[in-house]
Amino acid sequence: MSDGKIFIVNQEDVGMRIDVFLSDKIVDMSRSRIQKLIEEEKIIVNDKITKSNYKLRLNDVIKVEIPEPVKLEIQAEDIDIDILYEDDDVVVVNKPQGMVVHPAAGNYTGTLVNALLKKCKSLSGINGVIRPGIVHRIDKDTSGVLVVAKNDLAHQNLAEQIKEHSVNRIYIALTEGVVKEDYGTIDKPIGRHPVLRKKMAVVENGRRAVTHFKVLERFKENTLIQAKLETGRTHQIRVHMASIGHPLVGDPVYGYKKQKYKLQGQALHAKTLGFVHPRTGEYMEFSAELPEYFTDLIEKLRKIT
Numbered sequence: 001m002s003d004g005k006i007f008i009v010n011q012e013d014v015g016m017r018i019d020v021f022l023s024d025k026i027v028d029m030s031r032s033r034i035q036k037l038i039e040e041e042k043i044i045v046n047d048k049i050t051k052s053n054y055k056l057r058l059n060d061v062i063k064v065e066i067p068e069p070v071k072l073e074i075q076a077e078d079i080d081i082d083i084l085y086e087d088d089d090v091v092v093v094n095k096p097q098g099m100v101v102h103p104a105a106g107n108y109t110g111t112l113v114n115a116l117l118k119k120c121k122s123l124s125g126i127n128g129v130i131r132p133g134i135v136h137r138i139d140k141d142t143s144g145v146l147v148v149a150k151n152d153l154a155h156q157n158l159a160e161q162i163k164e165h166s167v168n169r170i171y172i173a174l175t176e177g178v179v180k181e182d183y184g185t186i187d188k189p190i191g192r193h194p195v196l197r198k199k200m201a202v203v204e205n206g207r208r209a210v211t212h213f214k215v216l217e218r219f220k221e222n223t224l225i226q227a228k229l230e231t232g233r234t235h236q237i238r239v240h241m242a243s244i245g246h247p248l249v250g251d252p253v254y255g256y257k258k259q260k261y262k263l264q265g266q267a268l269h270a271k272t273l274g275f276v277h278p279r280t281g282e283y284m285e286f287s288a289e290l291p292e293y294f295t296d297l298i299e300k301l302r303k304i305t
Contacts, residue, residue, distance in 0.1 A: 004063065004064065004065050004066065005026065005063075005064040005066065006061065006062065006063055006064070007021075007022070007025060007061075007062040007064070008059060008060070008061055008062075009021075009056045009057065009058060009059060009060040009061075009062070010058070011058060013056050014056055014057060014058050015055050015056065016055070016056050017052070017053055017054070017055060017056075017205070018038070018043070018045065018050060018051075018052065018053075018054045018055075018056060018062065019031050019034045019035050019038065019052040019053075020207065021056055021062075022034045022043070022062070022064065023207075024163075026064070029066075031207070032192070034052075035052045037064070037065070037066075037067075038050060038051065038052050039052075042064065042065040042066070042067065043062065043063070043064050043065070044062070044063050045060050045061070045062050045063075046060060046061055047061075047063075074103055074108060074113060074114065074117065074132075075108075075109065075114060075117070076114065076117035076118040077109060077110065077114040077115060077117070077118055078115075078118050079110065079114060079115035079118070080115075081093055081094075081095075081096075081112065081115045081116070081119065082094040082096070082288075083119065084145065084286050084288065085284070085286060086120075088150065088151075088279075089149070089150055089151060089153070089154040089277070089278055089279050090147055090148065090149060090150060090154055090158070090277070090278070091116065091119075091120060091133075091147070091148045091150060092145060092146070092147050092148075092273070092286050093112065093116075093145070093146050093148065094143070094144065094145060094146075094288040095112055095138060095142075095143060095144060095145075095146050095270075096143055096291070097141055097142070097143040097264060097265060097291060097293070098140065098141060098264055098265070099111065099112055099140065100112070100140045101113070101134060101137045101138065101140075101146070102131040102134050102137070103131075112146070112148075113131065113132060113133070113134065116132075116133065116148060117132070120133075120150060122150055122151065123148065123149070123150055124149040124150060124151050124152045124154060124155035125152060133148040133149045133150060133155070134148060134149075135147060135148065135149050135155055135158045135159050135162065136158075136162055136167075136232060138270050139235065139238075139265075139266070139268075140265070141250075141264060141265020141266055141268075142171075142265070142266065142268045142269065142270060143268075143269045143270065143288075143291050143294075144171070144269045144270025144271060144273075144288050145270045145271070145272065145273040145286050145287065145288050146270065146273070147273060147275060147286075149278075153278060153279070154278040154279070157276075157278030158275060158278055161275055161276060162232060165230055165231060165232075166275075166276070167232075167273070167274065167275045168228075168272065168273065168274030168275070168285065169228065169229040169232065169270065169272070169273055169274075170226060170227070170228050170229075170270075170271050170272040170273075171226070171227045171228075171229070171237055171268060171269060171270050171271060172216070172224070172225070172226055172227075172268075172269045172271045172290060172294075173224075173225050173226075173227055173237060173241065173248050173266075173267060173268045173269070174222055174223070174224055174225075174248065174249045174250075174267035174268075174294070174297065174298070174301075175222060175223045175224075175225060175241055175246040175247065175248055175249065176221070176222060176246055176247050176248070176249055176255065176256055177221065177222070177223065177245060177246050178218055178219075178220075178221065178222070178223055179213075179215055179218070179223040179225065179246055181215070182214060182215050183212075183213070183214045183215075184212075184213050184214075184244075185210065185211070185212050185213075186209075186210070186211045186213070186240040186241075186243065186244060187208070187209075187210045188202040188209060188240060188243055189202065189203060189204065189205070189206035189207060189208055189209060190202060190203070190206045190207060190209040190233040190234070190235075190236060190239055190240075191203040191205060191206025191207060192206075199235075199253060199254075200233070200234050200235045200239050201239060202239060202240075202243045206233075207231075207233060208231060209231045209233040209236050209239075209240065210229075210230035210231050211227055211228070211229060211230070211236060211237055211240045211241075212227070212228040212230060213225045213226065213227045213228070213241075214226050217298075219301040219302065219304065220301070220304050220305065221304075222249060222301055223246065224298065225241075226271075227241075235253070235254070237268060238251055238253070238254045238266060238268065239254060241254075242254040242255070248266040248267055248268055249261060249263065249266070249267045249297075250263030250264075250265055250266045250267050251265070251266035251268075252265065252266075261297060261300075263293065263297075264293075267294060267297065269288070269290050269291065269294060270288070271287055271288065271290070272285060272286070272287045273285070273286050273287075274286070
């Protein structure tokens with residue numbers, strides 16, 4: 001049996017694209033997932049089928065049918081992971097570079113979710129079988145701190161904090177080139193690349209994305225920065241830094257074609273994560289040290305004059 005939601009458009013939402021509107025309203029559903037539901041005619045406006053670029057009108061009635069998740073058996077796997085904190089509601093982990101957060105088509109093993117299913121008695125079920133407990137993600141080749149919800153109460157609370165931009169997320173990154181400014185804010189909308197659909201890009205009709213950065217150390221041809229997310233769009237730091245001419249070192253998608261250093265992906269680490277505990281209301285903050293490959297590279301760059 002599928003779940004259903006109904007939305008009525010008010011004045012402040014008039015003119016907004018329906019896929020953007022619904023991705024803001026339905027916390028745990030991505031814009032691409034909403035677009036797929038529109039294609040499958042699971043989302044209708046005023047009892048008529050619609051398109052993803054439909055601009056909302058006053059008093060439009062939007063009906064959303066959310067199908068049951070596909071029943072898949074995701075196996076618990078005995079994979080060693082670095083758990084920074086755990087209680088009955090949340091588990092905070094330091095994800096290594098190279099590990100995918102959750103299973104996806106063609107890749108159902110070796111992920112963080114597979115490891116957590118072995119370590120934890122329960123994970124929230126809001127995101128279905130494939131993504132139990134997953135409130136937010138970091139890329140496969142990005143290392144660092146991630147919080148996972150162990151029940152639906154925690155999941156809904158954390159998802160709301162992320163939506164309200166109140167979660168403290170600080171990253172360390174190594175960029176190509178020498179960044180001249182000591183501090184900066186990049187406020188550019190991010191959406192799907194108009195031609196290369198697997199890439200994200202700064203696009204006019206994208207969702208607002210804001211990254212605050214400051215320089216930690218400059219090298220001959222690179223810069224170590226701290227980046228603080230105000231919003232959390234897909235590949236946000238990678239896209240934003242590339243957009244100002246300083247892509248991340250090792251980035252296979254947005255970086256230089258010729259890479260000097262043989263990395264297994266972008267030099268990006270989720271250093272600090274702070275949030276309000278969903279049950280106690282206490283602010284909690286966790287940090288993870290840079291992985292060895294990252295610190296080794298920094299030491300190497302310090303010796304280049």
